Amino acid sequence: MTTQAYPQPIIHDGDHDLVLRYRRTPRIIHMMLAISFLLLLITGLALFLPWFSQYASGGTSRVLHRVGAIIYMAIPFMYLLVDRPAARELLWDSFHYDRDDLDWLLHVYRYFMGHAEGMPPQGRLNAGQKLHHAGVVIFSALIVISGIILWAGKGDLGPANLAIAVSIHDLSMLVLTVLLVGHLYFTFVYRALSGMTTGYIDEEDARLEHAKWVEELEREEVMGKE
Numbered sequence: 347m348t349t350q351a352y353p354q355p356i357i358h359d360g361d362h363d364l365v366l367r368y369r370r371t372p373r374i375i376h377m378m379l380a381i382s383f384l385l386l387l388i389t390g391l392a393l394f395l396p397w398f399s400q401y402a403s404g405g406t407s408r409v410l411h412r413v414g415a416i417i418y419m420a421i422p423f424m425y426l427l428v429d430r431p432a433a434r435e436l437l438w439d440s441f442h443y444d445r446d447d448l449d450w451l452l453h454v455y456r457y458f459m460g461h462a463e464g465m466p467p468q469g470r471l472n473a474g475q476k477l478h479h480a481g482v483v484i485f486s487a488l489i490v491i492s493g494i495i496l497w498a499g500k501g502d503l504g505p506a507n508l509a510i511a512v513s514i515h516d517l518s519m520l521v522l523t524v525l526l527v528g529h530l531y532f533t534f535v536y537r538a539l540s541g542m543t544t545g546y547i548d549e550e551d552a553r554l555e556h557a558k559w560v561e562e563l564e565r566e567e568v569m570g571k572e
């Protein structure tokens with residue numbers, strides 16, 4: 347496979363084609379998102395669970411939690427800075443669902459069991475990914491707002507407000523962790539990992555999950571040759 351400064355949307359690689367899913371910069375930003383989230387989760391558990399706190403030496407986990415938080419909060423700004431159209435598209439797509447998406451959601455059980463063939467055709471994001479990404483946006487916003495309140499104003503909150511902020515913070519992290527488990531499950535079931543490592547996925551896998559998007563890429567490729 348070739349890795350070029352301006353990667354091709356479709357590569358003809360021997361007897362099969364590869365489709366460009368993510369360019370280098372979104373892949374790097376996603377890696378920072380994944381690392382900062384896991385850092386927040388591990389250090390958060392060290393602060394939250396008494397039996398886990400034995401691994402939190404001194405204030406180390408507290409400091410690392412704040413480092414993770416700063417990176418996590420910077421992610422949307424980095425995304426906007428390096429690729430504003432992609433960030434806008436991601437946000438728009440996550441909150442807009444067409445008839446095919448709704449039909450797809452009615453058959454989500456089949457998708458869950460690893461049988462995506464014959465399901466309603468999907469665009470660049472399938473309806474499940476849209477829901478995942480929308481969940482990430484909403485619960486990340488909640489976790490960041492409650493986190494800033496806890497960080498900046500813990501001493502002034504009073505017991506009732508403190509309990510509310512902590513509950514929102516912890517529940518949001520729980521939801522994001524459940525979303526991550528689903529995200530990892532579908533990544534491996536539908537062989538999507540290479541989209542975030544090399545940037546490319548197999549054309550057959552892409553067509554299975556994102557038929558409308560692959561057809562669009564093919565149309566663009568034909569038009570480019572004309």
Ligand code: HEM
Nearest residue numbers: 367372379380383436479482526529533538539540541542
């Ligand atoms: C920890 C390991 C993780 C792995 C292996 C992983 C894997 C992936 C893969 C393969 C994709 C591309 C899916 C596609 O074909 O569109 C993706 C996209 C995405 N992931 Fe993850 N992910 C991880 C962690 C996370 C975390 C922690 C979050 C959020 C808190 C997250 C949020 C997202 C989002 C929002 C996208 C879409 C990115 C875009 O369209 O630009 N991921 N991930």
